[in-house]
Amino acid sequence: MIFQLILIFIMIILAVAASLFKDLINAVVACAAVSLITSILFYFLQAPDVAMAEAAIGAGLTTAVFIIAIRKTERYEK
């Protein structure tokens, strides 16, 4: 229980951090971390299918797509 609470706390912190980072790559990494924690939470909530999907799609591919997009545009929020 405490473990989950800590995870949720970290997740919220990461999400807030993602909104504050000026470097978009950092923001995206924070976003990926949020996804990863979500995936773990899904596992705790007895949803292994969803956890797998979130890990593969949310944390993996989404991040890749974000990073490609940032490479094509600009890295720093102005």
Place this chain on the structure above:
Amino acid sequence: MSGIYNWMYYIASGGLILIGLYIVLVKTNLIKIVIGLNFIDTGINILLICIGYVRGRTAPIFSRPGISPANVVDPVPQALVLTAIVIGVAVLALALSIVIKVYQHNKTLNVTKIKGLKW
């Protein structure tokens, strides 16, 4: 203390949704806004899953013997979330491609400067 345990997942999902909305409302960078949309999606997914969760039960997979049907969580939200995740990534990919195009045309990602269409 049990109050926090009952509410922590709701706080997680609601918090993610609200942070996402805040990003959409306030941040001017397009990629940030897309990140915000992604947060909203994630928040809703958590919401759906914890709606289906029943304390003390296991995943609805009967591959091992000894799992009684009365002892599993709701499978429907999990199915819905699978769908929602895929839809989310689809929207996200499309959004980023459009963002790339917008950047090519405007040379900026700042939405306050992309105002070719107004009134």
Place this chain on the structure above:
Amino acid sequence: MRRIVSIIILIIIAVGFIFAFSKIPFGKDKINVANYYIKKGIKQTGAVNIVTSVVLNYRGFDTLGEVTVLFIAAVGLGAVLFVERKIQKNMDDKEDKTKRASLILRTGSRLLFPLILLFGAYIFVHGHLTPGGGFQGGAIIASGFLLMYLAFPKQRINKKTSGLAESLSGLIFVGIGLLGLVFSGYFLTNFLPKGIPNTLFSAGIIPIIYIAIGFKVGFELTGIIDDLLERSR
């Protein structure tokens, strides 16, 4: 100013959330319709993973829609980022030819790539038995390709073949649905024999559809990454 207004609005919405969530107690048994799936799922569909049977059978129509959404995203992305072939070629020529990934990455990914593909295939073939399924397997396959792109930036998949595979697997999905309509009068009916639960060849149309979805998702996600990498410079 905008910040303050936004925060006030968000607080109001948060209050709304609290009101709404307080009526849905966490962790209590609220299962209603799903009881039917849990109790009768294995008998009716032959899949021991109830989530899979819900995804592909009871709510198969949603999944068809979901596959369509992904398809639209892939197609739309291709349409938005489309560049005429001539211009494309010029861009490719201008690009730095010497760009290469490190040796370790190259060797490692050569080694890993087949394994990842195999893992993905395993996931979607066993979708009705274990956690996982077409989407997860497809995503894993796509991440394998992503790895290859990182290792070998110059190599590309054959767009034509992948496009054909996408549309063929989509057609298989719809086609199976239509076959169900022909055989039993309902679209997307599980018309094949259900087999013995908990074996690979069971659950009627579920594995077939999941394989189709696996291919489709895999190729579509790969295509999306490919389009993003290639088309838009």
Place this chain on the structure above:
Amino acid sequence: MQLITILIVAFLGAGIVYLIGKISGKARDILAVLASLIVVILVSLAYNQKIYTSFYPLPFLNLSLTLRIDPLSWFFAIAVAGIGFLSILFSLEYMKHYQKLDFYYSMMLFVNAGMLGVVLSADFLSLYIFWEIMSWSTYLLISYKGGKAVGAGLKYIVMSTVGSIAMLFAIVSLYTSYGTLEFSSLASLLQTASSGYILFLLIMFIIGFGIKNAIWPLHTWLPDAHAEAVSPFSAVLSGILVRIGIYGFVLVMYSIVGLNLLHKLGYGLLNFNYILCWIGAISIIIGTFIALLQDDDKRLLAWHAIGQGGYMILGISFGTTLGIAGGIFHTLNHCIYIALLFLVTGAVEYRTGGVRDLNQLGGLIKKMPVTFIGGLIGISGLIGIPLTNGFVSKWLIYKTLIMEKHPFLAFVALIGTWGTILSVYKFLHNIFLGQLPEKYKDVKEVPWAMRLPMIILTSVIILFGILPGIPLNVISGIERSFGIKPLSTIIFGMPREIGELNIINILAAIVVAGVFIYLIFSLSTRSRRVNQYDNYAAGSFIPKDKYQYSVRFYDPVYRIIGPYLRDVVDDFYYWLVEKSKSFFQGVRQIYTGNVNTYALYILLFLAFLIITKIGWGLW
């Protein structure tokens, strides 16, 4: 069946003419004339019949579209058909140089068909439908010439739309209250209605019909539209289309609401009739005196159309036998002479190359004698000189005013007539009399296809002036159908018991007066004809073309009354439009182009819904 045939011929004619025009111009012209002629014949065949048909059910609204013919509608139908036919005949030559003729003819027929539909319909829904068809086809025809006409057309259609929605509102409220829209059933059902409701209905209908009829505060579209439309259509527009508004007034006030209810509305000086007749009086004054200031001949006539409309309102607003007869008869007369006058200006335009400025014309009397006669008789009718039809109707109206003890209104009407005389004399003089400008030396009379309609209209004016019993007989039929004591008529006017009017007497008086005048002229010394240039002009040479003594005809009068006679209402409308334009511009600013703001709108909406529920307990 007969009525449906009329409408089918009218509408199909319009459609077919357009299609035929794509193949051959000649065939189109013939067909257009033919179609309008057939309509005239069909309508005249329906004389003195009483028909009521329901021709199109609308079950989802529990309604059916119906047509009827009774004296009132026949009276207006024949006017519509006749004027329509004559103006199409006139157009054959006049329009030759214009383009898009297929469109023109088709729309002319369409307008006619729409007007016929309005006057023949027996329920308000069909009336409204045909009314709208008439409005939009009119709008297309007004804007037909392009240039300034575009603005005129827009002004017309916007005001017309305002009128239509007022009418629609009244119609729908009638329907919800009584479940029917047929005139006859409404007439009986409305007898039990409260007078407040009746007043509301009347006001709505007066806005609706009054905008068409151009009564005073709603008149501003008319001068522009009349001036900018092509002349044959101006004849239709001013002659009959505008007067469909009078039809509406008469229909609503006497056929449906009825006299009994009408007299109950209001108290003392705020009586409904009284207010209406003052609106009429204001229209007279404003119309005729602004006409005096005009230099554009069509615009001058247009202002007269407003002024004469005031006379009609004045006539019908009293609801006495004489008054209604005078108002309706004046409508007919006005329709004849104003159409004639517009055709005359059309003829002049045709020969002079589109000149409408009165300061540049003059002396065309010898070149265009037929047109001159038309103009002369036309303005005589407009003034109301004895032996023309206008005399009879104006006489009826004056008589009403005096008999109803409204000397002040009578005085206003008289002043209006003075203004009319002054301004139309300017019209006649500046076009036909005086000095012929050099550039019009080669002007010829217009071709026969244009002469014929003018001749017909001229003779009708004289005919009705000498034998007013013919139309008055029909009008007394109309009054009988309203349930008012009908006007008793003889062929030369009216018998003694109502108020004697006998054209024979007047004729005799005129003959005597004519003899006197002749004697005076022949006995006095003869004046000598002098060449214009054969005179003394302070020793300076008179340039040939510069000197036009009719230029700025009433300049002293201008200087006196000009400043007071601005069209304040029009200014007010323009101010309103400008203000609303800038307001609309402001409203548009909410679409700022910033996507954050847009998202804020969305969340504001959501937050609004939530807070009203949680915080307020609404819904």
Place this chain on the structure above:
Amino acid sequence: MVNPSLLIAVPLAFAFSIPLFGLVSKKIGKYIPVVALLINVGISFILIPQILKKPAVVSIGGWSPPFCINLVVGPLGVFLVTLISSIGLLVAIYAISYIKEEPTEKYHMLFLLLITGATGIVLTGDIFNLFVFFEILCISSYALVAYNKDKEGTEAAMKYLIQGSVGSSFVLIGIALLYGMFGTLNMADIASRVTSADPTFLFISLAFLITGFGIEAAVFPLNAWLPDAHSSAPSSISAILSGIAIKTGVYGVARMIYTIFNADGILTFIAFLGLLTLLIGEMSAFRQNDIKRLLAYSSIGQIGLIVFALGIATSLGVFAGLFQIVSHALAKALLFLAAGYMIYRVGSKSIDSLSGLGRKMPLTSFAFTIGSFSLIGLPPFAGFISKFSIVYAAIQVKKPIFLVFVVIALIATVIEAGYFFKVVQNLYFKEGKNVDNVTETSGYIIVPMIILVISIIVIGIHPQFITGLLKGAAGELLGRTGYIGWVLGGS
């Protein structure tokens, strides 16, 4: 009996197979949507008489309704499907030669999928399935708005996407809340249990759903995407978005309010919102000089009128609103198609540059004129019947507030008349500056416009063609117990 699930399966199969046909010949692709939608139109016309006799509930997968996704084909569904596939067919014909920008194959796929999404929305009886089809519709329209790949198109698509995604997220939140409360996703099942729940909770979920669908429906504070998207998309897509897509949003809102929640209290507010939308739309359109943006704002206005009529919530009011849906779909599709080709020929979107086209492109201008007359509500066109019915319905409820509303709505009509008449005058009665080389369209472009013109006139003159269907549809929206009975009665 044709199985209604074909209505979704057929276009989906055709859309998936376009790349396969592309192997045979590149040119086949553009005819595929026409074929698919022709089949759909055929099916829906076959269905109409059957459905009017007895509504059909078709389950997907073969289980009885609350346990699986089912299509509910009532009068409303079949009416909207017919409308969607007919308009879609006409626009598909138009697009055959209108779309020249590469990659056309992808355009036709996306187009067909958009139509499929709209069809699915109006047919499905499951709320999450509704969301999925809603996403199909939205995502394909995002991609299609950006299809031209120019500055405006991508910018509009970006704005549309952000607002649309927020909207779909809200829909999903609403669905999640509903599932949490009732444990079912079947709309009829939810509707039958809705009285047992806490009203505040219900209202919050309704608020999320209304906001979400309202974004697609372009109700006033939620419609900022619409002018951008409609004016920057390729004209065929503008026609579809304006003719069909926003109507499905309206359908969503109406379904939520009437059938699921039975929220009578909010209806007056909805009518007020409609009125506000109408006013804002017409006012913003008034000073536009960009023809497509003008049409887009006018769409907002018309949607306001539809929502207003639906908010009246008498059977006549709903009937009038549905009639307005038909007349607006026909007229606005026609206007966008006509304007699209004029823009293509002239090369500019400003209204001034269209002057004088009446001579050069007589048929197109004629079509435009008929469309705008119908939109203003002049007889004898379809728009007249709908406007008359709306005014009638609003006055008939005999509430003073609706009298005020209807007066304001009529004033907005005057504004609309003002700017449309101005455009028509521009086409016919003004001298064009550089339109000498412009020629009339032909073939695939003109056919759909002519069909639309004819149907506007025919429906205007003989509304009985559709009134029966519309009465049934209005009955379905208002009679929620009937709807619940169709779906759950058999179980």
